[in-house]
Amino acid sequence: WDEYGISYKRPSTNILIRNLVVRSMVSAGISIGSEMSGGVSNVTVENLPVWDSRRAVRIKTAPGRGGYVQDITYRNITFENVRVGIVIKTDYNEHPDEGYDRKAFPILQRISFIGVHGQGVRVPVRIHGSEEIPVRNVTFQDMSVGLTYKKKHIFQCAFVQGRVIGSIFPAPCENLDLYDEQENLVKRSASQNITDIDYDI
Numbered sequence: 001w002d003e004y005g006i007s008y009k010r011p012s013t014n015i016l017i018r019n020l021v022v023r024s025m026v027s028a029g030i031s032i033g034s035e036m037s038g039g040v041s042n043v044t045v046e047n048l049p050v051w052d053s054r055r056a057v058r059i060k061t062a063p064g065r066g067g068y069v070q071d072i073t074y075r076n077i078t079f080e081n082v083r084v085g086i087v088i089k090t091d092y093n094e095h096p097d098e099g100y101d102r103k104a105f106p107i108l109q110r111i112s113f114i115g116v117h118g119q120g121v122r123v124p125v126r127i128h129g130s131e132e133i134p135v136r137n138v139t140f141q142d143m144s145v146g147l148t149y150k151k152k153h154i155f156q157c158a159f160v161q162g163r164v165i166g167s168i169f170p171a172p173c174e175n176l177d178l179y180d181e182q183e184n185l186v187k188r189s190a191s192q193n194i195t196d197i198d199y200d201i
Contacts, residue, residue: 002100005037006066012036015043022048028055034092036106037067046075050082058087059108063132064095066104072111079118079145086113086125088160090133109136111162119146124170129159134192138162140176144169158195 022029029050032040050056056079059069079085088108108129116124124145129135139162147154147170157173164172166181175194178187 001035001037002064002066002095002104003037004096005035006101006104009038011039011041011067012043013039013041017043017045017048019047022050022053024050024053024055026054028058028087029053030056031058031060032069032072033058033060034062034065034094036061036069037065039067040069041071043071044073044075045077046073048074048076049078049080051080053082054084055087056082056085058089059111060087060089060092061106061108061133062090062092062094063102064093064100064104065106066101068107068109069111070107070109074113074116076115077113077117079116079121079124081120082118082122084123084126085116085118085121085145086127088127088129088135088138090128090130090135105132108133111135111137112139112141113143114139114141116140116143116145120148121145122148123154123156125173126156127158127160127173128156131159131193133159135160136162138176139165140168140172141165142168156196159193161189161192
């Protein structure tokens with residue numbers, strides 16, 4: 001992977017994952033990455049209950065991967081007894097050898113979460129972008145997740161830009177723009193670089 005995936009140049013695209021019931025105590029119900037150096041795009045994940053899991057859905061990458069993850073849609077996702085619901089991680093630093101380009105930064109953009117519900121979730125969202133790998137054009141719409149753990153930062157973000165359409169629960173991080181149900185801008189974020197990740201969860 002990394003430099004070998006970039007050289008091979010074979011993208012993964014036009015993927016539909018539908019009508020699965022998944023559980024993962026060690027990883028995530030559905031993951032994209034960490035190897036994605038050829039590029040991943042046009043993926044739809046829908047009608048997916050995730051139960052008794054460490055993480056529900058996850059995208060993971062790191063400096064050195066290059067490539068992109070873009071045009072990803074999660075729709076009608078349900079969590080039950082999940083530690084972290086939605087994870088986007090940009091520092092998953094595992095590499096095949098030391099020959100990778102440390103400046104090969106992947107692009108993460110146009111990722112949508114529509115119809116996310118559930119209960120028994122400790123952290124519903126953790127989007128961990130970075131200055132080198134920001135997460136762009138993320139959308140949340142129709143989300144209501146019951147929590148089991150009270151912390152200051154429940155909806156966690158770092159270096160992410162995007163929008164929330166309508167009201168969602170729990171309240172989104174300050175990095176995201178707020179829109180009403182008709183997709184009219186209500187409030188623009190003051191900064192997409194705010195970091196409120198709790199690393200101990």
